[in-house]
Amino acid sequence: MDPSGIFSTSYASDSALVRTRAQWLALALFGAALLLYPWLASPRLVAVANLMLVTSIVVVGLQITTGYAGQINLGQAAFMGVGAYGASVVEVKFGLPFWIAVPAGGVLAALAGWAFGLTAARIKGFYLALTTIAAQFLFVFVVLNLPSSWLGGVNGFSLQPARLGPLVFDTDRALYYLFLFSTAVMVFGAFGILRSRHGRAFVAVRDDDVAAGMMGIDVPGTKARAFVLGAFYAGIGGALWAYQIRFVSVDQFTLFNSIWFIAMMIVGGLGSIVGALIGTVLIRIVQESITTLGPDLIEFIPTLSSDIVFASMNVFLGLVITGFLLLEPKGLMHRWNIFKATYRLWPFPH
C-alpha cells in the first residue's frame, strides 16, 4: 500500500516491481552485497549460501504450486530428484554441457509434475496430499528398478564439475556465482509468471475453484500448470544440486526433505515469493547455527557429552520452528508487510 499522495501515473510505473528510488538503491546495495559475499565470508558460510540458493529455487516452485495455486504438494523433493537425475542422464549419457543439462532436468521434472497435475484436476485436499506422497515413493522405485544402464540404479550417477567455456565451477565460490545467477533468473521469472494472467488464475483457483470456473478460468488446466511450474522449479534446483554434490542417488530426495520445504514456505509466508526466500534462508540459518554450536559447546564444556548437546540442539530447532508457527502463523512476510505499511503511512494510522 502506498501512502496518500503517491500514485502511479503510467501503466509501466504501476506494474513495476521496483517502484521508488529508495527501492532501487536498496536493491543495488543488496545486489552488491550478494556479489561480494563469497570474498568476505568463510568457506563454510559460502557452502551454506550455496545450499540456500539451490533450496530457494525449489521452495519458490513449491510456493507457486501450493502458496499461489493452493495445490498441496508433499512430493517436491521427488521432483527435485527427477531434475537431478534428468540433468545427470543428459550429461553422462549424452555428453551434453551443463547449460543444456540443467534446463533439461527442469523440463523432465515438469513432465513428471504434469502427470501429477492431471490428478490434481480431479482430487483435492488430503487425497491430493496422498497422491503427491506417492510421487516420492514412485521416484525411488522407478530409479532402482529400471535397468541400471538407464538411471544408474543403486549406483547413482557421478558428475564432472559444471563447465562454461573456460569457466569451471569446481569451487564453492564459483558455484556460488552460478547458483546466484540461476536463482536470480528463476525468482525474476516467478514474479513475471505470478503477475501474468496465469498467476492471477492460480490465485483465483486457490481462493475458490468453483467461482474461478464460473468466471471462465480453465480450472483443471490451471491446476496442472501449477504443478508443471512448481516441478520445473524443483527440477532446476535438483539439477543444480547435482552439480554441487556431483553425485546423485535416490536417498538424497526423501519425504523428509519435502516436509522441510513446506516448513520453509510456511515460516516465510504462504503466497509470497519473497516469503519463500526468507523462509528458506531463516530455516537454514537456524539449522546451520545449531549444527555449528554443537561441537563448540562440547569443546568449551567437555563435561557435556555429545549426545546431550546434539539432541538438545535439535529439540531447540524444533522449538524455534514451533514458536514461529505459534506466534506468526501467516509467516514472516505477513509481519513484514504490516511493518512496511505502518512506516509508509506513518504518522497516520490508515
Add this chain to the structure above:
Amino acid sequence: MQRRPFLTCATAAACGLLLSTAAHAQTTINVAALADFAGPYANVMNDMQGGRLAVLDWWNKEVGEKLKVRIAVKTYDTRYDVAQTASLWPGIKAELKPALVLGLGGPDAAALQQRLPEDKVPMLFGTAAYGFGWKPGQWALNIRPTYAHEAAGFVEWFRATKLEGKRPVKVAIITSEATPAYADMAKGLQSYAKAHPDKATFVEAIWTEVQPADLTLQVRRLANAGTDVIVIQTNTAQAVATKRALQALGKNIPIMLSLHNGVAGSSRALGDANGFAGDFEVGAIADASEDDTTARKFYRVLQDKHGLKSGWNAMTMIGLGQTIVAVRAIEAAVKAKGADKVTGEAVHAALLAVPFTSAELMGLLPGVDFSADSPFPTGSAKVNVATMKDGKVVRAAGDVAVPTVPKW
C-alpha cells in the same frame, strides 16, 4: 653460599622451560568425526562415538606420546543428511584442516566422495561397503568388504560345515527397495551366486517394506523352495518378521544377520532373549561374542584405562574398528613422512601402501589391505561367524575367508 639457592632455582626453571618446550614440540594432527546424534542413528551413536574416543585416547597415551604426536578430534553432527554434510565440509576443511575424517554412513559418502580426492583428505567408514561405491581411486574407504562379500563368506562356511560341501547352498535374501543400500545387498548376493553356481544357488530376493508387518506368505514360498539360509542384513524389523513367520510355519531355516541387526538385538526386539538361537551373525570385524578374544581384551583395557563406557556391541565395534585403522594409518604416515608432514594425502598414501595386520588392529579386524582398485579390503578380508546359545552370543567360527565376488 647465597648463590646456591639461586642456581638451584635457575636450574629448576631451565628444566621446566625445557620440559615445557618438549611438551610444546608435540605435533597435533586433527581428525574430524562425523556423527548422527539427532537422526536415525541417534540412539546408537553414543556407543560408536565412545569407541572412537577411547581408541584415540589410548593411542595418544600409548603411542602418540612416544612419537610426540597427539591426535585431536572434533565431532560434527550431520543428522545423517547429505545436505548437512555438504554444507559442513568446506568449514571443516578450512578451519580444522583434518588429516582424516571418520565417516558414519551413506550420506557422508554421497556428499563428499567427489570432493575428497580434490581436497586430498581420506574418509574411513566402519560399516561394510556397498557395490555402488566399488570404484577405483576412492578416498572414502570402508574397513570391511561389501555386505555381499560378508554374506558370501558365510555361505561358503555354511556349505563346508553344515552341508559338508555336498551341494550348493540354497540362499535367499529378504530386503527392501526403499534405499539403494538395501537393494545393493541383494544384487551383490545374486552376483556371487551367479559366479559360483557350485557353491550357491540363489532362490529369490524378497522385496518388502523396511518395517514389514508380516512375511508369512513370502517365507512359506522360500521354505517350499527348499531354502537352506535366509540372509537379512542391517534390518531388525525384517529379521523379527521373518522369525515370526518361521515360527508360525513351524520351519527352522537359519537366518544370517549382519552386525547392525545382530542376534542379541534382534532377540530383544522379538521379546525372547534366546529368540534367535541357532541363527547367525556375520561381519568382517570382531563379533560381540562373550569369548575371550584379543579384541575383547583390548576392549577391557579401554574400559579400565581410557574411559570407555560403551557396551560390548556392534556399534561400539564399528567405532573401535574404524578408529583403530585411522590411528594406525596416521602412525604409518608419521613414520613415513615425519610428524609435521602428516597431511590427508600422506595418510591416504599410508592407507593404500601399508597392510595392517590383525595384531596391529588389536584383533578388532582380521587385517586391512586397501588397494587403488577397491575402496575396501579384499585380499585379507575374513569374516567372523557368531551364533546364539542359551541367550548368549558365542563364536561359531573365526577368520572365515571371503571369496571373490564379481562387481555388480
